[in-house]
Amino acid sequence: MMEQRTIKVDHELKELCTHGTAAFPMTVNHDDLLCFQGSCMACHWHEDIEIIVVRRGTVRYQIYQQSLVLTKGQALLVNSNVPHSAVPVDNSHVLLCTIIIQPEFLYGFPGSDMERKYFRPFCGNSRIPCILLEGKDEEGQEKLELLRRVETYFQERPFGFELKIQSLLLDFFFRIFSDNQEKVGRGTAADGEKLRRLQILLDYLHAHYGETVSLQDLAAQVHLGRESCSRFFKEMTGKTITRYLEDYRIGQSLPLLLAGNLTVAQIAELTGFSSASRYARAFRERMGGNPKEYLLHKS
Amino acid sequence: MMEQRTIKVDHELKELCTHGTAAFPMTVNHDDLLCFQGSCMACHWHEDIEIIVVRRGTVRYQIYQQSLVLTKGQALLVNSNVPHSAVPVDNSHVLLCTIIIQPEFLYGFPGSDMERKYFRPFCGNSRIPCILLEGKDEEGQEKLELLRRVETYFQERPFGFELKIQSLLLDFFFRIFSDNQEKVGRGTAADGEKLRRLQILLDYLHAHYGETVSLQDLAAQVHLGRESCSRFFKEMTGKTITRYLEDYRIGQSLPLLLAGNLTVAQIAELTGFSSASRYARAFRERMGGNPKEYLLHKS
Numbered sequence: 381m382m383e384q385r386t387i388k389v390d391h392e393l394k395e396l397c398t399h400g401t402a403a404f405p406m407t408v409n410h411d412d413l414l415c416f417q418g419s420c421m422a423c424h425w426h427e428d429i430e431i432i433v434v435r436r437g438t439v440r441y442q443i444y445q446q447s448l449v450l451t452k453g454q455a456l457l458v459n460s461n462v463p464h465s466a467v468p469v470d471n472s473h474v475l476l477c478t479i480i481i482q483p484e485f486l487y488g489f490p491g492s493d494m495e496r497k498y499f500r501p502f503c504g505n506s507r508i509p510c511i512l513l514e515g516k517d518e519e520g521q522e523k524l525e526l527l528r529r530v531e532t533y534f535q536e537r538p539f540g541f542e543l544k545i546q547s548l549l550l551d552f553f554f555r556i557f558s559d560n561q562e563k564v565g566r567g568t569a570a571d572g573e574k575l576r577r578l579q580i581l582l583d584y585l586h587a588h589y590g591e592t593v594s595l596q597d598l599a600a601q602v603h604l605g606r607e608s609c610s611r612f613f614k615e616m617t618g619k620t621i622t623r624y625l626e627d628y629r630i631g632q633s634l635p636l637l638l639a640g641n642l643t644v645a646q647i648a649e650l651t652g653f654s655s656a657s658r659y660a661r662a663f664r665e666r667m668g669g670n671p672k673e674y675l676l677h678k679s
Numbered sequence: 680m681m682e683q684r685t686i687k688v689d690h691e692l693k694e695l696c697t698h699g700t701a702a703f704p705m706t707v708n709h710d711d712l713l714c715f716q717g718s719c720m721a722c723h724w725h726e727d728i729e730i731i732v733v734r735r736g737t738v739r740y741q742i743y744q745q746s747l748v749l750t751k752g753q754a755l756l757v758n759s760n761v762p763h764s765a766v767p768v769d770n771s772h773v774l775l776c777t778i779i780i781q782p783e784f785l786y787g788f789p790g791s792d793m794e795r796k797y798f799r800p801f802c803g804n805s806r807i808p809c810i811l812l813e814g815k816d817e818e819g820q821e822k823l824e825l826l827r828r829v830e831t832y833f834q835e836r837p838f839g840f841e842l843k844i845q846s847l848l849l850d851f852f853f854r855i856f857s858d859n860q861e862k863v864g865r866g867t868a869a870d871g872e873k874l875r876r877l878q879i880l881l882d883y884l885h886a887h888y889g890e891t892v893s894l895q896d897l898a899a900q901v902h903l904g905r906e907s908c909s910r911f912f913k914e915m916t917g918k919t920i921t922r923y924l925e926d927y928r929i930g931q932s933l934p935l936l937l938a939g940n941l942t943v944a945q946i947a948e949l950t951g952f953s954s955a956s957r958y959a960r961a962f963r964e965r966m967g968g969n970p971k972e973y974l975l976h977k978s
Contacts, residue, residue: 404792486842488787493703494841539860542793543785543853550846557839 399428404542405482406549408534413439413466413474418631418666420467423582423617423624425575429503430458431479433527437472441465442618443510455513455524457556460503461575462510463616471668477531479549486549498557498564507563511556519555526552577602578616581609585621589629590652595621626662629653633663637671644671698727703841704781705848707833712738712765712773717930717965720765722881722916722923724874728802729757730778732826736771740764741917742809754812754823756855759802760874761809762915770967776830778848785848797856797863806862810855818854825851876901877915880908884920888928889951894920925961928952932962936970943970 400407413419423442432441433455441448441456442465449469450456458464460483468474483503487495502508515524530548533541557564584601585593598621599609613621629651636647648659660670667674699706712718722741731740732754740747740755741764748768749755757763759782767773782802786794801807814823829847832840856863883900884892897920898908912920928950935946947958959969966973 401792403790403795485787488784491702493700494845496702498839498842538857540797540853540856543797543849543856546793547846547849547853550842550849554839554842554846557842558837561838 399426399480400482400485405485406545407480408531409476409478409480410435411476411478413437413468413476418627418634420627420631421465422628422631423463423465425461425463426480427460427503428480428482429460430464431481431527432456432458432466433477433479433524433531435475435477437474438469439472439474439476440467440469441510442467445615445618446510447618448510448512450512453515453524455527457511457513459505459509459511462504463575463578464510465617477527479527479530481549485546486553498553501564502557502560505563508560511560523552523555526555574612574616577612581613581621585625585628588652589625589632590650592652592654593621593625625652627666629659630663630666633659633671637675640675647671698725698779699781699784704784705844706779707830708775708777708779709734710775710777712736712767712775716933717926718767719926719930720763721927721930722762722764724760724762725779726759726802727779727781728759729763730780730826731755731757731765732776732778732823732830734774734776736773737768738771738773738775739766739768740809741766744914744917745809746917747809747811749811752814752823754826756810756812758804758808758810761803762874762877763809764916776826778826778829780848784845785852797852800863801856801859804862807859810859822851822854825854873911873915876911880912880920884924884927887951888924888931889949891951891953892920892924924951926965929961929965932958932970936974939974946970 399405411421413421432450434450434452436452438449438451441450441458443458443462448456466474466476483495483499484490487499489495513520513523513527515521526548530545530552533544533548538544580601581598584598595606595609599606602609602612604612610621613619613624617624619627633647633651636642636650637644642650644659645656648656651659653659653662663671663674669677698704710720712720731749733749733751735751737748737750740749740757742757742761747755765773765775782794782798783789786798788794812819812822812826814820825847829844829851832843832847837843879900880897883897894905894908898905901908901911903911909920912918912923916923918926932946932950935941935949936943941949943958944955947955950958952958952961962968962970962973968976
């Protein structure tokens with residue numbers, strides 16, 4: 381059986397694992413979405429800038445209300461503190477290369493010209509939550525080529541590779557900032573209050589998914605009316621609350637299913653479904669088969 | 680009349696002007712050697728790494744005992760804390776582009792992987808005082824091309840130029856470190872004691888050039904015998920003490936000559952020459968004409 385991965389997050393859903401080391405604050409990961417619980421990457425955010433390059437399959441990223449479908453060879457830059465989640469499209473086997481960078485790695489030190497002029501207005505700028513890199517033209521191809529070379533130097537680690545990686549990433553961001561000069565020029569900071577509120581809602585859902593969740597109780601957590609709360613949740617995650625909760629319940633049910641000592645009806649009850657048939661229907665919708673077929677496939 | 684430039688140095692001969700700013704700690708200068716006092720750059724050193732690209736003429740750099748002749752298109756990297764001086768060859772009109780970099784600009788912060796693994800063993804490494812870049816092969820041409828692009832971005836300053844310059848320089852140093860992997864791998868630190876001793880000798884010469892300087896008195900400053908002192912001075916500057924002192928005296932005489940209110944004999948005496956004819960001879964050797972011809976040429 382494959383090891384299931386979850387992204388460890390703190391009570392704010394910020395990722396707990398740091399990316400890279402203090403002495404070399406960036407890293408390159410290779411992720412197989414099949415290894416994540418529920419074969420998808422749950423909604424999370426972090427201060428690091430993340431650049432995802434799709435190496436295989438087709439994946440849908442959700443950035444606020446924007447849904448982006450990426451196929452092999454395309455890339456997505458996710459800005460600091462932008463909630464993002466990912467699911468495979470059409471059950472495709474998705475392999476991702478993710479380059480995760482603490483912005484200090486690029487700008488050197490707070491107060492440097494590079495920090496003040498470019499990274500401070502860019503990082504978390506709400507007008508640039510993400511940038512799709514499709515490689516449609518020569519300049520686009522060059523940017524993707526820079527990312528490919530970062531990946532290669534990180535894997536092969538020749539003498540001095542850290543310098544080369546920083547050089548390639550600075551060239552990459554030089555091009556990104558040039559393309560977005562106007563937006564970087566007059567940015568508005570990310571809304572910390574909104575992120576805090578989203579975190580409260582997600583915390584509540586994760587604590588109560590095993591029960592019936594009342595929209596009224598949920599909305600009360602953030603002092604909003606039911607409609608405002610629904611609208612806000614959709615704005616920030618791109619999903620309705622119902623959809624998010626069902627996705628989360630299915631994700632939580634998988635380890636119970638694989639453990640093999642509970643019936644489907646028991647699992648449905650533990651994960652907050654009102655009946656075994658509702659669980660089976662939600663399961664089929666997401667996993668392309670019923671729980672038993674899933675178990676056969678996994679074993 | 681041209682403005683005469685001297686390099687301002689403190690009592691340790693370290694340059695007093697900082698290169699670049701704290702927020703962007705590198706700069707690119709364009710120097711005309713004719714604008715320097717005596718048309719040459721006096722012996723000095725600094726912690727910044729300096730990369731000189733010859734844009735016109737032929738120039739001789741003196742790095743310790745090594746004498747390097749550079750012509751148009753060639754470049755020289757001078758390591759941290761390495762005493763260097765420059766004179767034009769055959770009275771040629773020398774134009775230099777110098778890229779001066781505080782190493783922190785490249786390695787980010789003390790303790791970073793890049794500082795520990797590469798810059799700490801490289802900066803001031805006595806086995807690599809300087810590196811000549813001749814562009815004899817494709818890889819050499821590429822390094823010179825990187826420097827040319829640094830110069831262009833510094834002059835034209837498009838949006839994001841700081842990132843591009845850092846990217847280019849990191850690529851340049853990646854290649855330099857790869858070429859010198861073995862030396863960087865097991866470097867020996869620059870000898871601070873030697874630099875301190877050289878500074879004492881130069882201070883003494885600069886304070887007493889107007890008088891007859893006794894080798895015994897000079898050597899006593901650094902607690903060396905006369906022979907050891909002479910050998911040490913030559914080792915560090917590539918010049919004999921006599922030669923250095925005459926060069927310095929000629930340099931000091933130029934502003935007096937140009938001021939026009941002293942006779943050649945008076946100037947010779949003020950700058951420590953034992954006679955007007957000795958002054959004239961030393962002058963002709965260096966300046967390619969006698970003092971009067973020099974004045975005619977300058978006015």
